[in-house]
Amino acid sequence: MSKTLRTGAEVLVDTIHQQGVEYIFGYPGGAAIPIFDALVDSPIKLILTRHEQGATHMADGFARASGKAGVVLVTSGPGATNTITGILTAHMDSSPMVVITGQQTTGNLGLDTFQEADVSGISYPVVKHSYLVKDARDIPRIAREAFYLAQSGRPGPVLIDMPKDVSSAMIEPSTGDEFHLPGYKIPQEGDSDLIERAAEMLSRARRPLFLVGHGAVISGAEKAVTFLAEKLQIPVTNTLLGKGCFPESHSLSLGMLGMHGTAYANKAVLDCDLIMSIGSRWDDRITGKIEEFCPAALKIHVDIDPSEINKTIVVDVPIVGDARLVIEAIAAIAKRGDTSDWIAQIDRWKRQFPLKYKKEGKVKAQHAIDEIYRLTEGKAIVTADVGQHQMWAAQFYKTDSRFHWITSGGAGTMGFGFPAALGAQLARPDKTVIAIVGDGGFQMTQSELATAVVNKIPVKVMIINNNYLGMVRQWQSLFYENRLSGVDLEGNPNFVKLAEAYGCKAFRIRRSADVRRILQAALDYSDGPCVIDVEVEKEDNVYPMIPAGAPYHQMILEAPKKKLAKPVGST
Ligand SMILES: Cc1ncc(C[n+]2csc(CCOP(=O)(O)OP(=O)(O)O)c2C)c(N)n1
Numbered sequence: 001m002s003k004t005l006r007t008g009a010e011v012l013v014d015t016i017h018q019q020g021v022e023y024i025f026g027y028p029g030g031a032a033i034p035i036f037d038a039l040v041d042s043p044i045k046l047i048l049t050r051h052e053q054g055a056t057h058m059a060d061g062f063a064r065a066s067g068k069a070g071v072v073l074v075t076s077g078p079g080a081t082n083t084i085t086g087i088l089t090a091h092m093d094s095s096p097m098v099v100i101t102g103q104q105t106t107g108n109l110g111l112d113t114f115q116e117a118d119v120s121g122i123s124y125p126v127v128k129h130s131y132l133v134k135d136a137r138d139i140p141r142i143a144r145e146a147f148y149l150a151q152s153g154r155p156g157p158v159l160i161d162m163p164k165d166v167s168s169a170m171i172e173p174s175t176g177d178e179f180h181l182p183g184y185k186i187p188q189e190g191d192s193d194l195i196e197r198a199a200e201m202l203s204r205a206r207r208p209l210f211l212v213g214h215g216a217v218i219s220g221a222e223k224a225v226t227f228l229a230e231k232l233q234i235p236v237t238n239t240l241l242g243k244g245c246f247p248e249s250h251s252l253s254l255g256m257l258g259m260h261g262t263a264y265a266n267k268a269v270l271d272c273d274l275i276m277s278i279g280s281r282w283d284d285r286i287t288g289k290i291e292e293f294c295p296a297a298l299k300i301h302v303d304i305d306p307s308e309i310n311k312t313i314v315v316d317v318p319i320v321g322d323a324r325l326v327i328e329a330i331a332a333i334a335k336r337g338d339t340s341d342w343i344a345q346i347d348r349w350k351r352q353f354p355l356k357y358k359k360e361g362k363v364k365a366q367h368a369i370d371e372i373y374r375l376t377e378g379k380a381i382v383t384a385d386v387g388q389h390q391m392w393a394a395q396f397y398k399t400d401s402r403f404h405w406i407t408s409g410g411a412g413t414m415g416f417g418f419p420a421a422l423g424a425q426l427a428r429p430d431k432t433v434i435a436i437v438g439d440g441g442f443q444m445t446q447s448e449l450a451t452a453v454v455n456k457i458p459v460k461v462m463i464i465n466n467n468y469l470g471m472v473r474q475w476q477s478l479f480y481e482n483r484l485s486g487v488d489l490e491g492n493p494n495f496v497k498l499a500e501a502y503g504c505k506a507f508r509i510r511r512s513a514d515v516r517r518i519l520q521a522a523l524d525y526s527d528g529p530c531v532i533d534v535e536v537e538k539e540d541n542v543y544p545m546i547p548a549g550a551p552y553h554q555m556i557l558e559a560p561k562k563k564l565a566k567p568v569g570s571t
Contacts, residue, residue, distance in 0.1 A: 008136035009034040009167040012100070013042045015143040015175045021071050023047055023062065023426055025055035029075025031115060032102030034167040036073070047426070047455060050447035052079050054419040056086020057445065060095050061420030064406045065381055066427035067218075069096040069150045076102045077115030080161075081122065085413060087157045088126040092410025093241060094214060096155035098146050099123075105165040106134060120161045128156030136169035145179050153186040154305045155218060187304055189329065190321030198276070198300045198317050199334035205274035205298070207342045208234045211257070211286070214241035214409070215279020215303060216323045221245060222402050224327040225278060231331060233339045235346055237265040239280045240394055243405040248398035249378065254346065255355075255398070258286040260391040263353035263544045263557055268346055269294060270552045276300040279323040282313040283410070284549070284569060292551035302326045353544075353557065355395050362537040363512050365389055365464045369396040371515050372434060372462065375523055380432040381424050383407060385417030385441035387471040389464035391542045393436045403428075415444030421459040422452055432460070432523065439465040439492055449502040452529040460522050461531045463495055466538045474541045478556075479566045499531035506531045 006014075012035060016024075025047045028036045039046050049055040052074045059070025074083055080101040090097045103109075104116040120130040129149050131142050139162075146158040202208055212225060222245050229236050229252050236246040237254040248255050257265035269275070275297050280286065282301075287293040290312055299315040301308070302323055309318040319326050357366035369392050372380075382397050384390040384407040399405040406424055408416040421435035442463050452459060473487040499506035505525055509518045509532065522532045545556045548569025556564075 004173065005170040006173045007034060007038065007167065008139050008162070008169045008171055009038040011136070011171060011173055011175075012139050012143055012162070012167065013038040013044065014173065015140045016071065017042060017044055018175050019144070019147045020068065024071045024073050025049055025058040025423065026073035027052050027055055027075070027079060029079045029102060029115070031076035031104060031164045032073060032079070034164060035100065035102065035162065047451060049419070049451050051445065052082035053086050053415065054445050054448045054451065056083045056097070056099065057089065057416045057419035058423035059097050060086060060090045060416070061383060061406055061423030062427045063090070063095050063097055063423070064420070065403050065424035067403065069098050069147055070423060072097065072099040074099070074101055075115065076104055076119070077117045080119040081117055084122065084126065087123055087159065089408050089411040089413040089416055090157040091126045091128070093408065094155050094218060095157070096150040097157040098150050099157060099159045101159065101161050102167070103132070103161045103163040106163045107165070109163070120159060123159045126157070127159050130159040130161070132161045133163065133166050136166045136171045139166070139171070140174050141177060141179050145181065148179070149184070154215070187306070187320045188322050188325055190302065190319035190326040192329070194317055194319045195326065195329045196333065198319060199330050201274060201298055201300065201317065202232055202234070202276070202330070203335045203337045205337060206339065207272045208232070208274040208276070208339065209268055209272040210234055210236040210246070211239070211275055211277045211280050212236060212242040212245040213239045213277065213280020216242060216245040217279070217402055219279060219304070219323040220402065221278065221324040221327050224324050224331060226250070228327055228331040228334065232334055232336050233343060235268060235343065237261070237268065239283065239286055239409070240407065241409040242280060243394065243399035244402045247400040249400055256394050258288070259546050259548065260395065260542050260544065262355060262395070263555065264346060264349035266544065266546065266552055266555050267349050267353070272297050274298045274300070276302065278302045278327060279304070281308045281311070284312070287313060288546050289549055289551040359512055361512075363509060363515060363534060364540060365392050365466070365534070365536045366396055367512060368462065368464065368509065368515055368519070368534045368536065369393050369436065372519050373397045375516070375519055376432055376434070380404070380434045381406065381428060383417045383421040383424055383433070383435045385435070385437040386412045386414045387438040387441060387469070388466070388474060388542050389436055389438045389470070392464075397436070414441035416441070418442055418461055419445050419448045421461070422448060422457050425457050425459050434460045434462060436462050436464065438470060439463055439467065439489055439495070440469045446498070449499060449504050449529070453503045456528045458526060459529050461529065463531065463533050464536055465492070465495065465533055466536050466540070467492060468538060471542075473539070477539070477541065478560070479547070479564050481563065495531060495533040504529050504531055506533065508532070509534045
């Protein structure tokens with residue numbers, strides 16, 4: 001055998017390294033040992049997680065903080081199926097990820113052999129693409145295609161299933177020839193006639209509104225959107241994942257809209273005469289009852305994915321293209337209309353219906369989040385888990401820059417926030433990274449405390465601890481006559497002792513008067529990760545709220561006095 005030959009696994013690792021990969025998040029097993037073996041001699045750093053789901057969320061957090069694909073490596077069977085939740089999470093939010101799964105040997109496929117699972121098949125509905133590698137000579141091409149597909153156009157997760165005989169086969173080293181993907185075309189500039197129409201409509205509108213989504217963040221459209229909004233004096237609202245495209249501290253910003261959006265953003269949606277979605281897919285959290293969503297407003301939709309056009313909301317002007325390029329083109333020709341009355345009206349709503357909370361009594365979640373926003377001057381990267389704390393974080397931790405807000409929007413995956421923070425911190429060692437999590441969600445992936453401690457990843461984990469699965473309790477309390485079912489988290493551990501058991505620094509906040517001082521101490525701590533257990537008011541609810549599937553005019557601003565109908569949409 002020639003000395004120059006290398007294993008398929010070594011060639012895979014070399015090709016990945018050539019893509020600029022610094023970290024692989026993984027968990028080993030028999031079918032993946034050849035690839036773990038190849039990592040021993042590679043400059044790529046392996047982060048051993050405590051569960052495969054944690055690995056996927058770390059890779060996702062890395063991707064969302066850097067814009068580069070996060071990489072996961074796991075074994076076959078249960079190792080691979082444990083990644084499915086994380087793959088779904090990345091898929092729903094268009095996050096670039098490459099997931100490499102070990103697999104049984106090719107001759108054993110289909111025979112129900114040990115730890116065999118048809119992972120490329122299982123993953124198909126939730127990936128951008130899935131590969132099952134059958135010939136080791138295809139490895140460099142497939143690896144390069146996988147990164148290209150994951151990171152280009154509308155990003156997403158790509159899976160590579162690697163049978164053990166393929167990763168062990170000896171092949172000529174290569175990091176890949178040119179590849180051709182003739183069916184894969186990425187829209188760039190939008191149609192110029194439609195861009196002209198959009199520009200004219202924007203100039204004529206008296207009550208126009210921009211809705212920015214994750215697509216605008218991904219495309220790097222923040223400068224173009226800010227320029228256009230300021231030039232035309234058009235207010236901007238953002239989706240949960242659109243935080244960071246347009247500064248939420250800007251006077252033209254309305255913050256988040258939709259189910260738990262600000263009252264003023266929601267009122268503006270009800271009243272606007274034109275709405276332009278920039279990289280937002282008119283998600284159901286945004287539209288509420290589709291038939292009653294902005295019925296009188298003209299609608300423009302800018303999206304890189306043609307399958308999003310007219311999927312739920314039928315629009316007047318669909319522009320398929322890259323959000324940044326399309327907005328730059330519109331900005332070059334659009335003229336300012338008269339929006340002064342509209343802006344004055346919005347400013348009145350801002351004064352009349354601000355986001356608010358009380359500081360007396362038990363610690364309010366909003367107070368703790370507002371305080372950490374002030375202490376960090378809004379400059380930290382925040383990852384939020386899923387539940388009430390997520391919505392309060394979205395409301396009170398204003399985001400001004402791209403890649404500074406990370407949360408599971410489309411899938412709403414509990415357990416995402418903490419491991420995503422670890423990935424984000426590795427991507428951005430220069431930044432303060434804060435995970436805002438609930439006591440429920442944290443317990444789904446808390447074993448990654450070991451990963452954080454061993455690797456000295458200095459994230460701050462703020463547990464908004466209400467001893468409840470708070471968001472579900474809120475629904476039961478508002479719409480199911482407070483018949484609480486399966487939401488009491490009796491049996492919660494002492495989170496301070498739990499963290500300390502992992503060798504992690506921990507703080508606890510019990511009184512409103514201590515919030516600022518203890519948060520400052522946690523921010524000053526720099527010798528590794530720390531946990532802050534914030535014991536908050538147990539039965540507080542998130543407002544404003546538009547019940548799922550309801551129209552905007554049914555927005556609830558504060559605790560209702562009468563019984564509410566059960567919502568038609570799901571949590
Ligand atoms: C994996 C998963 N299981 C269940 C749910 C449904 N769910 C949405 S929010 C929520 C409660 C979250 O509780 P907690 O983490 O304590 O946060 P809180 O709402 O109290 O802030 C649940 C169970 C989910 N989103 N994800």
